[in-house]
Amino acid sequence: MKILLTGAGGQIGHDLIGALVSQGHQVVSTDLAPRPPSHAHAGGVDWQRLDVTDAAAVQHMFTEHRPELVFHLAAILSARGEQDPRLAYDVNQTGTWNVLEACRRAKVNRLIFTSSIAVFGPPPSGPLPDPTPDDVALHPGTMYGATKVSGELLCAYYRKRYGIDCRGVRFPGLISAAMPGGGSSDYALFMYVDGVRKGAYEAFARADTRIPLMYMPDGVRALLELALADPARLTRTIYNIAAFSPRADEIATSVKRVLPHAKFTYTPDPVRQGILDSWPKSIDDSAAQRDWGWKPKYDLDAMTDDLVPRVTRMLELGAILSH
Numbered sequence: 001m002k003i004l005l006t007g008a009g010g011q012i013g014h015d016l017i018g019a020l021v022s023q024g025h026q027v028v029s030t031d032l033a034p035r036p037p038s039h040a041h042a043g044g045v046d047w048q049r050l051d052v053t054d055a056a057a058v059q060h061m062f063t064e065h066r067p068e069l070v071f072h073l074a075a076i077l078s079a080r081g082e083q084d085p086r087l088a089y090d091v092n093q094t095g096t097w098n099v100l101e102a103c104r105r106a107k108v109n110r111l112i113f114t115s116s117i118a119v120f121g122p123p124p125s126g127p128l129p130d131p132t133p134d135d136v137a138l139h140p141g142t143m144y145g146a147t148k149v150s151g152e153l154l155c156a157y158y159r160k161r162y163g164i165d166c167r168g169v170r171f172p173g174l175i176s177a178a179m180p181g182g183g184s185s186d187y188a189l190f191m192y193v194d195g196v197r198k199g200a201y202e203a204f205a206r207a208d209t210r211i212p213l214m215y216m217p218d219g220v221r222a223l224l225e226l227a228l229a230d231p232a233r234l235t236r237t238i239y240n241i242a243a244f245s246p247r248a249d250e251i252a253t254s255v256k257r258v259l260p261h262a263k264f265t266y267t268p269d270p271v272r273q274g275i276l277d278s279w280p281k282s283i284d285d286s287a288a289q290r291d292w293g294w295k296p297k298y299d300l301d302a303m304t305d306d307l308v309p310r311v312t313r314m315l316e317l318g319a320i321l322s323h
């Protein structure tokens, strides 16, 4: 299948491209940024520069390549979006609109949208239900969350109005052997990265911070399974998906099983702690389980066992490349 990715140079793109290539798909990877060195493995993959805020360029790219399936990954994540809300609006809101319009005009059949648990926020009436189901009133507290809500609604609109098969997942914080990309869940990934390279990490979150997380191999598999799911079985446009919801100090304990000398301390950053506290503590993903058989393979300790050697290799490779 001919598949186009936006935002392919990011954390998800890195692992998704590898999975798509290994399944024999023809992949067109696009991103505002040049091909990162860490993507060198994707040798045969076509790499194109594309700014999703440029409507004409998106239109041209989609018409020229006529992909059968698009994964729309380009975004400015939550913490970076709070530093520059205008940029987050342009990339996440206008960019998603441009991608949907280009799908309509280029007759792209299917679009996968990557939403987030950042669409949730505490409603005025009290805290979010725990676990948080698919259908609750959405009160995001960040520009990132507001643009993801809008993207979800636009997906449903284009589906109904123009018949574009747009579907998506609300990802929890994703953890993989990559450098953190500006998300509020980055403290979890830093526990691994700094745990390996410095033997210590001062988390920007409280020890009792609990948010839903997922290991990247499960995240990539979720995207692939949803992309290939029988349309007749899907009862929703956007699905909650979940894996595990540890407290920050439970992640530390899991890392210390493998890196016993690592030290973790907690100094909450008010902005990012505020974002984390506004998110669900855990997620009800029963609709995804029922409709397309979603089931995570990794729990926290299984992730840690797999991830620590990968992070170690990533940092060794980074040190070699920088010399």
Ligand SMILES: NC(=O)c1ccc[n+]([C@@H]2O[C@H](COP(=O)([O-])OP(=O)(O)OC[C@H]3O[C@@H](n4cnc5c(N)ncnc54)[C@H](O)[C@@H]3O)[C@@H](O)[C@H]2O)c1
Binding pocket: 006, 007, 008, 009, 010, 011, 012, 013, 030, 031, 032, 033, 050, 051, 052, 053, 072, 073, 074, 075, 076, 077, 091, 095, 114, 115, 116, 117, 170, 171, 172, 173, 174, 175, 181, 182, 183, 185
């Ligand atoms: N990583 C997570 O924990 C997580 C959680 C929930 C949802 N998501 C969603 O998944 C998608 C991919 O996330 P990620 O972790 O790979 O993010 P990332 O920040 O690692 O990558 C995003 C990519 O988008 C690119 N980009 C930025 N502005 C662009 C523009 N104007 N035009 C084209 N590309 C542009 C960046 O260069 C980057 O390569 C995003 O939509 C994100 O909102 C991610």
